[in-house]
Amino acid sequence: MRIRFLLFALYRDLAGAEEFELALPDGATAGDAVSALRARGGGSERLPPRPVVAINRHYASLDDRLADNDELALLPPVAGG
Amino acid sequence: MRIRFLLFALYRDLAGAEEFELALPDGATAGDAVSALRARGGGSERLPPRPVVAINRHYASLDDRLADNDELALLPPVAGG
Amino acid sequence: MTPAVITRDPIDTAALLDAAGDAANGAVTLFVGVVRDHNDDRPVTGMRYDAYEAMASDVLHEIVAEARTAMGEGTVLAVHRIGELAIGDVSVAIAAGAPHRAPTFDAARYVIEQIKLRLPVWKEEHYTDGAARWLPGQVPPMVQS
Amino acid sequence: MTPAVITRDPIDTAALLDAAGDAANGAVTLFVGVVRDHNDDRPVTGMRYDAYEAMASDVLHEIVAEARTAMGEGTVLAVHRIGELAIGDVSVAIAAGAPHRAPTFDAARYVIEQIKLRLPVWKEEHYTDGAARWLPGQVPPMVQS
Numbered sequence: 001m002r003i004r005f006l007l008f009a010l011y012r013d014l015a016g017a018e019e020f021e022l023a024l025p026d027g028a029t030a031g032d033a034v035s036a037l038r039a040r041g042g043g044s045e046r047l048p049p050r051p052v053v054a055i056n057r058h059y060a061s062l063d064d065r066l067a068d069n070d071e072l073a074l075l076p077p078v079a080g081g
Numbered sequence: 082m083r084i085r086f087l088l089f090a091l092y093r094d095l096a097g098a099e100e101f102e103l104a105l106p107d108g109a110t111a112g113d114a115v116s117a118l119r120a121r122g123g124g125s126e127r128l129p130p131r132p133v134v135a136i137n138r139h140y141a142s143l144d145d146r147l148a149d150n151d152e153l154a155l156l157p158p159v160a161g162g
Numbered sequence: 163m164t165p166a167v168i169t170r171d172p173i174d175t176a177a178l179l180d181a182a183g184d185a186a187n188g189a190v191t192l193f194v195g196v197v198r199d200h201n202d203d204r205p206v207t208g209m210r211y212d213a214y215e216a217m218a219s220d221v222l223h224e225i226v227a228e229a230r231t232a233m234g235e236g237t238v239l240a241v242h243r244i245g246e247l248a249i250g251d252v253s254v255a256i257a258a259g260a261p262h263r264a265p266t267f268d269a270a271r272y273v274i275e276q277i278k279l280r281l282p283v284w285k286e287e288h289y290t291d292g293a294a295r296w297l298p299g300q301v302p303p304m305v306q307s
Numbered sequence: 308m309t310p311a312v313i314t315r316d317p318i319d320t321a322a323l324l325d326a327a328g329d330a331a332n333g334a335v336t337l338f339v340g341v342v343r344d345h346n347d348d349r350p351v352t353g354m355r356y357d358a359y360e361a362m363a364s365d366v367l368h369e370i371v372a373e374a375r376t377a378m379g380e381g382t383v384l385a386v387h388r389i390g391e392l393a394i395g396d397v398s399v400a401i402a403a404g405a406p407h408r409a410p411t412f413d414a415a416r417y418v419i420e421q422i423k424l425r426l427p428v429w430k431e432e433h434y435t436d437g438a439a440r441w442l443p444g445q446v447p448p449m450v451q452s
Binding site: 087089090091093094134135138139140154156157158159160161162 | 195212214254277280281283286
């Protein structure tokens with residue numbers, strides 16, 4: 001399945017891009033996807049191993065399973081206001 | 082001594098005037114002054130016997146003594162905002 | 163800007179907000195009281211605010227100074243309008259600006275609560291049937307006898 | 308007026324105040340966040356706000372709806388600006404209007420606290436020496452793992 005990664009703020013700067021697309025085996029969790037992204041290198045290895053994530057715009061757990069075409073966002077600690 | 086009375090809002094409506102001046106014996110308290118004003122009649126008797134008062138723009142007690150030319154205000158419960 | 167004002171003129175809330183939110187103050191809380199169109203389900207046409215003006219100015223300055231002291235740093239401003247007000251008119255506005263948000267909420271809240279308790283101001287509500295009445299108020303706590 | 312907005316345009320605080328203070332709402336609390344000229348004594352020239360825009364819009368709507376429900380009756384509005392902001396620019400504004408004052412303070416306070424906890428927005432501070440850094444933030448409590 002294809003997963004679309006979104007990176008913001010510090011995480012975008014670390015990984016050097018705001019968007020990635022990766023193919024992952026069916027049944028992969030959000031945590032598996034983060035590991036796959038970090039293993040890709042090119043700066044992505046500097047991302048934290050257990051970031052806050054959102055799946056399709058909702059806060060999610062790293063244990064949540066992904067589905068094809070899901071949008072997985074890696075969110076640094078938030079600092080609005 | 083001469084005391085200047087100021088009345089506001091409901092108290093002004095009850096007494097029918099916003100200002101009075103009365104002569105009071107030396108040593109009179111704010112409470113004595115209120116009694117003297119109420120005894121004057123003409124509507125003033127409808128004022129409460131123990132209103133909140135201010136002497137020269139400061140909240141005061143009915144036991145406080147007055148001095149010549151003091152300004153004694155009778156203040157209904159306040160309702161600003 | 164004078165920190166505490168009793169006025170017969172319309173209140174400029176934007177000017178208050180600007181004055182409290184200078185470059186050092188990252189947070190501003192503005193509280194605004196507006197004349198409502200009803201009270202206890204009775205339709206209201208307007209409100210007359212009466213005040214012991216000289217004393218009210220002194221008391222409002224005191225209240226604002228107390229809030230400013232409690233806040234530590236920042237700006238506190240308060241304006242209370244008196245006279246004849248129409249529905250929707252701003253009767254009171256309080257702005258508190260400080261580097262951080264929590265003290266600004268506390269300061270604005272303190273000022274409005276103390277205004278309700280201590281400021282020598284009274285309001286007469288006018289109703290659509292032509293009647294009017296002075297609204298019941300609070301006895302200032304420092305002078306309960 | 309849309310109750311929750313993420314925008315790149317300047318925030319019109321006067322419009323928010325007007326919208327929250329209609330004739331039924333006698334009390335309005337407006338909270339405004341402003342870009343400060345310093346942080347931890349370091350002089351700041353400006354701030355860049357980044358956001359996960361689509362999600363931020365959803366989360367801000369949720370926060371505002373929660374505050375509105377808690378208030379019982381009245382109006383709650385929130386606008387968060389993103390993009391490049393200069394010193395003194397309003398980054399966030401929240402207006403809560405209701406018949407009585409206490410719930411308006413509580414609602415405005417709730418919205419800003421939840422924004423700080425949950426809204427997917429980040430800010431990069433720019434300093435007078437040309438440096439910049441992403442400010443440390445908070446981990447949203449619903450997803451601590």
